[in-house]
Amino acid sequence: MPQPRAQRRQTTIVDIARVAGVSKSTVSLVLKGSPLVRPETRARVEEAIGQLGYVYNRGAASLRTARTGLVGMVISDLTNPFFAELAVAIEEAIYAHGYVPILANTSEDAARQEQVLRTMREYGVAGVIMSPARRTPSWSLVDFAKAMPLMTIMRRVEGAPLPYVGPDNRAGAASAVRHLVGLGHNDVAFVGGDASMATQRERLAGFRDALLEAGLPCDAAQIYEAAPTRQGGREAIARALASGRRYTAYLAYNDIVAIGATAALSERGVEVGRDVGVVGFDDIAEAAHNNPPLTTVDGRTRALGARAADLLLQVIAGSAPQAVEHIGETRLVVRASCGALARGGEPQRKRA
Amino acid sequence: MPQPRAQRRQTTIVDIARVAGVSKSTVSLVLKGSPLVRPETRARVEEAIGQLGYVYNRGAASLRTARTGLVGMVISDLTNPFFAELAVAIEEAIYAHGYVPILANTSEDAARQEQVLRTMREYGVAGVIMSPARRTPSWSLVDFAKAMPLMTIMRRVEGAPLPYVGPDNRAGAASAVRHLVGLGHNDVAFVGGDASMATQRERLAGFRDALLEAGLPCDAAQIYEAAPTRQGGREAIARALASGRRYTAYLAYNDIVAIGATAALSERGVEVGRDVGVVGFDDIAEAAHNNPPLTTVDGRTRALGARAADLLLQVIAGSAPQAVEHIGETRLVVRASCGALARGGEPQRKRA
DNA sequence: CTGAAAGCGCTTACAG
DNA sequence: CTGAAAGCGCTTACAG
Numbered sequence: 001m002p003q004p005r006a007q008r009r010q011t012t013i014v015d016i017a018r019v020a021g022v023s024k025s026t027v028s029l030v031l032k033g034s035p036l037v038r039p040e041t042r043a044r045v046e047e048a049i050g051q052l053g054y055v056y057n058r059g060a061a062s063l064r065t066a067r068t069g070l071v072g073m074v075i076s077d078l079t080n081p082f083f084a085e086l087a088v089a090i091e092e093a094i095y096a097h098g099y100v101p102i103l104a105n106t107s108e109d110a111a112r113q114e115q116v117l118r119t120m121r122e123y124g125v126a127g128v129i130m131s132p133a134r135r136t137p138s139w140s141l142v143d144f145a146k147a148m149p150l151m152t153i154m155r156r157v158e159g160a161p162l163p164y165v166g167p168d169n170r171a172g173a174a175s176a177v178r179h180l181v182g183l184g185h186n187d188v189a190f191v192g193g194d195a196s197m198a199t200q201r202e203r204l205a206g207f208r209d210a211l212l213e214a215g216l217p218c219d220a221a222q223i224y225e226a227a228p229t230r231q232g233g234r235e236a237i238a239r240a241l242a243s244g245r246r247y248t249a250y251l252a253y254n255d256i257v258a259i260g261a262t263a264a265l266s267e268r269g270v271e272v273g274r275d276v277g278v279v280g281f282d283d284i285a286e287a288a289h290n291n292p293p294l295t296t297v298d299g300r301t302r303a304l305g306a307r308a309a310d311l312l313l314q315v316i317a318g319s320a321p322q323a324v325e326h327i328g329e330t331r332l333v334v335r336a337s338c339g340a341l342a343r344g345g346e347p348q349r350k351r352a
Numbered sequence: 353m354p355q356p357r358a359q360r361r362q363t364t365i366v367d368i369a370r371v372a373g374v375s376k377s378t379v380s381l382v383l384k385g386s387p388l389v390r391p392e393t394r395a396r397v398e399e400a401i402g403q404l405g406y407v408y409n410r411g412a413a414s415l416r417t418a419r420t421g422l423v424g425m426v427i428s429d430l431t432n433p434f435f436a437e438l439a440v441a442i443e444e445a446i447y448a449h450g451y452v453p454i455l456a457n458t459s460e461d462a463a464r465q466e467q468v469l470r471t472m473r474e475y476g477v478a479g480v481i482m483s484p485a486r487r488t489p490s491w492s493l494v495d496f497a498k499a500m501p502l503m504t505i506m507r508r509v510e511g512a513p514l515p516y517v518g519p520d521n522r523a524g525a526a527s528a529v530r531h532l533v534g535l536g537h538n539d540v541a542f543v544g545g546d547a548s549m550a551t552q553r554e555r556l557a558g559f560r561d562a563l564l565e566a567g568l569p570c571d572a573a574q575i576y577e578a579a580p581t582r583q584g585g586r587e588a589i590a591r592a593l594a595s596g597r598r599y600t601a602y603l604a605y606n607d608i609v610a611i612g613a614t615a616a617l618s619e620r621g622v623e624v625g626r627d628v629g630v631v632g633f634d635d636i637a638e639a640a641h642n643n644p645p646l647t648t649v650d651g652r653t654r655a656l657g658a659r660a661a662d663l664l665l666q667v668i669a670g671s672a673p674q675a676v677e678h679i680g681e682t683r684l685v686v687r688a689s690c691g692a693l694a695r696g697g698e699p700q701r702k703r704a
Numbered sequence: 705c706t707g708a709a710a711g712c713g714c715t716t717a718c719a720g
Numbered sequence: 721c722t723g724a725a726a727g728c729g730c731t732t733a734c735a736g
Contacts (some may be wrong), residue, residue, distance in 0.1 A: 023723045058474045060713035063728045084436040122410045194493035230641040289582040291643045375707045537726035
């Protein structure tokens, strides 16, 4: 528990009431901008507030109203730039609705996640918006879901029918592969992530959809599972190259995997965008500044984060069903890494 | 203000007391693990707690004790990977001390920063740890600093004698330039940032120190101010190249500037690490995966964040002076972008 | 070792 | 339009 700290007694509405010559009920009404208060009375109260340097005590109000104005924000890995962008959008939307976010970064640790959910509940959060840690057991969330709305984002927790917001992973991955096929690529590998992640399964499904519809090879050997990180991208490339099969392009699980893959290929003298194509997913800020600039599937991260926060607050307010779901459109952003620009084209945008 | 939400009356210590057959004072003592309670009594109370699914109401406790256990975390730009890493370290340390962080991302907006500080104060935070928005006027913080400890990190606010934690920017930049000089570079430019940022002035001072001590040119024309972003790095390079002066190396304000600079040079056919040297500052995760891997000054971000949180909590507890300050050591991380590895060396680490 | 009582700073019917 | 009163769920001396 926190240690104490000596403090002079703070100014309360009782002090304001005394100075303004009214009751504390009236002060309270002024504070919430009630139209019931006569303008002159309001002016006297506001005068006293300024004079005494009064600071509203939300904790006291919360106890009375049983509403804290706090919302939990549980992020699986804030050092991943994708989730950082998502977190910024969520944070913004939470403040915009008059709420305040309590942050927790779980570093993909489901035990830590349970711990912080418990703490947030003790703090009386109105709800929680979370990107669940990998391998979150659904039973670890059921108790919390009964006590407060739990909005999941980017990752579904199987077996837990929670509200969910995420991009259309399948359509997005398929659009990326179709673009590669259109450029003449005829042997494409999928690198990064693994089947324990719902997102990976969805993106992989889109990858298969497009390959099958083009009549191209699509077997298990083409899938190189690896951590969804830059390092994972490097490792997957090492294995793909060691296999001896000459892929013409790689679809990466996400942008940081694609960036790691690009670095690994460059180190081996393979020039991305000329010798081989690489496409990512997410369109994080650094994708445009990669060398070469990365073609990727824009999942509209900011919009998704804002949407998730909006929906959570609607569920809290009771104006949205407990089981809402939103799947966002994706859009392919063509840059140089797929090889398209080598043919002199301008960057284009396509809807998934 | 938040909207209400219908809820069944929650279980309180009074309910626990009734079921366990004790007074609520005793329940409270059990809750805080007091040794005064007899083991059998404790067991009965804990039994009742489990049975009724009681959840501790921290808000109520806060009102009584005048301590909330909340700490504010105000970040100037969470989409900058450097600050995201910093935020993660801070968040971790805050939880480790039994506190809970309220997050605000100001996007470098001093007005928004003032707004969130006001809100955090109303929520009764014990203190705030903040990377101040650029051009934060010191007067905008004085009132808050009187009401609660304000720990600044990475950026000093001039004119406000606040506790501060940051890296040794001057020594770090000087060590980077000395390394470049040792490799034979004899005309080095500084790219990114501008003089309104204390950090830029400190890093620039180190840049000058090392150039002067080596007897190399050091004039205003060598400094290319630009936004401290990837895009800023690109723009600074465009201007440096357009100047006609043939710099042999660039010291960037930070890693993302260096990454943008690398991309801009590559696009123009200048090979970083062979034709020209580039060195960054911060050692963010993507520095190692840049193409080529970026030589940079490691500011020990995680350690700095943890230290800032530790110090803030000491100030809150009254065990550290109100005006603490900590300047962290830096260390040069040599990778390929400065050209050193082209000569067959192994990556080395040096203390600043 | 346990209980009765007061009080933290608000909000909210209810009177008037 | 304004005030008196009750109460949110805890903690903390103080008795016993």
